[in-house]
Amino acid sequence: MLRHNVKGATAVPLIAALLVALAIPLVSFEADAAMIQHRPEILMDTGSSVVAVTDTATLEEWSSVVISVLDNDIAGAFPLVHDSVAVSSPPSRGSVNWTVPGEFVYAPHANLHGADSFTYIVCDLSGQCAYGHVDVTVLPVDDPIAMTDTVTTTELVPVSIPVIKNDVPGRFSIVTDSVAVSRQSEHGTTDWTIPGEITFTPAPT
Structure with a gap:
């Protein structure tokens, strides 16, 4: 060697x-x-999914509430686009209006209370989207109570009836201009004279 x-x-x-x-x-x-x-780097996924967190709102009937649905939503690798927010499934017992980007105004139907809900969609700058759920609770308020009125008159003589004088207001004051005849009498005629009063004229026999 x-x-x-x-x-x-x-x-x-x-x-x-x-x-x-x-x-x-x-x-x-x-x-x-x-x-x-010069080998290309392999980037790790940092979690780019959009998470739409459930929102809740409580209000009284005959009112409305503003719901900022994006306040608790979670963006992934890209920021959320406020203009992408839209209702995907409307409520069944109320209405939802889009006011400013990312906010809704919910109002229940007249004289309705209880539970309601709707869903919305939100997307980020990459085009990834998620659906969010909104649960709404509508609290009842005291409605006015219309008490029975009794009057006496003679044939062909009209009588004025202050129908709201003995009525019980609810949470809000009674609106006198809201008084109207819902069903006509079978034995005479009714006329609306001044706010809160109805004039009954008996029919001739």
Whole structure:
């Protein structure tokens, strides 16, 4: 076996010559290092899903409430687009109007209370969307009570009846201009004279 005492600057040329003599291919480590340096990075998913969190609202009947549905929603890798918010399933016992981006105004139907709900959609800048649910509770309020009125008159003589004088208001005051005849008498005529009063004229016999 041959032994070579390789020293100093002559080491690299001698090793290269030996590799060529043995037919071992030379490897360019500089080229390989360059290839490794320019290898594309593999980015990890940081969670880009939009999460629409359920909203709740409570109000009284005959009123309305503003619901800012985006206040508790969670954006992913991209910000939420407020203009993308829209009702996807309307409520069954009320109405929803879009006022400013990301807000709804809910109002229950007249004289209705209880539970109601609707859903909406929201998207982010990448186009990813999510559906959110809104639960609404409508509290009842005291309605006015119309008490029975009794009057006496003679044939063909009209009589004025202050029908709201003995009525009981609810939470709000009674509106006198709201008084109207809902069903006509079978034995005479009724006329609305002044607010809150009805004139009854008996029919001739």
